[in-house]
Amino acid sequence: MNRPVLPTSAAELRVDTSEFFERAQQRLRFEVPAALTDPTLLPTSGDADTDQMWEMIAAEFPLRPAAVLVPVVARAEPTVLLTLRAPHLNSHAGQIAFPGGKIDASDASPLAAALREAEEEIGLDRGFVEPIGYLNLYATSFGFRILPALARVAPGFELALNSSEVDDAFEVPLSFLMNPANHQLHSKEFRGAMRSYYAMPFAERYIWGATAGILRGLYERIYLP
Template identity: 45%
Template sequence: MTESEFLDLARTRLSPEPIGRLALARGDHDLNAGAPRARDPKRAAVLIPVVRREAGPTLLLTVRSSRLRAHSGQIAFPGGRIDESDACAWHAALREAHEEIGLEARFVERLGYSDTYLSTTGYLVTPVVGLVSEGFTLTLNPAEVTEVFEIPLAYAFDEANQELQVRCWNGHLRRFYAIAHENHYIWGVTAGILRHLYERLATKEPVA
């Protein structure tokens, strides 16, 4: 997928506003019938950073620090809980990206919102897609992030690389998407958000 192709799809198929209603949220329950669904989930936001590169757009991802209590060592987008001081999900995503990896807001253009994701851990996550211009420098917060890396957007959007897997979790079989790229393994919420973004942008008919 070229940058122009991606931008054409993003500007017509992403939502201009957060898809915040709990009833419209996608999530683990899409693949797992009977998965628990929080009635009053905590609100969070993530930035899906699409980086402009000469060879084609890439996705910037982080590896969470092993010091964190939850999801340590896993791959994630920059993001976290929406604070009362945050004007909106977009501001929360930018704030978290700056706190975690030092990405400055002046390099990021908001393109729109993808499908809200309800996790089994009780978070309602608003993913906001941002186009990141080259020239930025990153400073990692070691308490939260140990590594950042990029994968080609075309690779992530290739269905051959979106593997549906099954694992036993808390005594139940759980189905989830996973994307392996070089020495990185993207799964769980992050892979689910990526899959939903792919469905919204790259399928023949826009997702409602």
């Protein structure tokens, strides 16, 4: 797991919209990693504690492939569109997340699943969405293997939230999320051992766990050599 490297403060860092998407198009592809559907392969995070946790989870849970959309809204000051999951859901209830979910057999690809879920959860019209490529595979303590799909979203969309799945949808400045000064490393005990995880608190929003981990992965793919 890489540590923050840029010596900038949240107030100093600005993200140029054109440069961000240019970098993303150069660095990302739509190549589906074999570990998404092969139970004998495991995603790796680069952090030994996290990888050990994923290994334990993989031995207990059936393979559960999933996909999420990482929607970057191409405003003058770009933002990331996030959701607040409903409190009654079986997994990650009440947490901040990307639109997405399990990959169905009818989905032509992980990207198709992410786009479908974004339409079903928040009513995001795919006519506003320009997919760019996949980020690194991410595993969760609930046994999901998540393939994030980065997309450019044109402003002007209107959302219609599915209240059975989502309590809220909101945007966070990309400059905040891509500033490593805001990438806090927290830790907690997991089965007798301490494990670290990223958190990116923003105002009253506590962004952490898989969502923060995927955002950290986005930063690493776009801004690190």
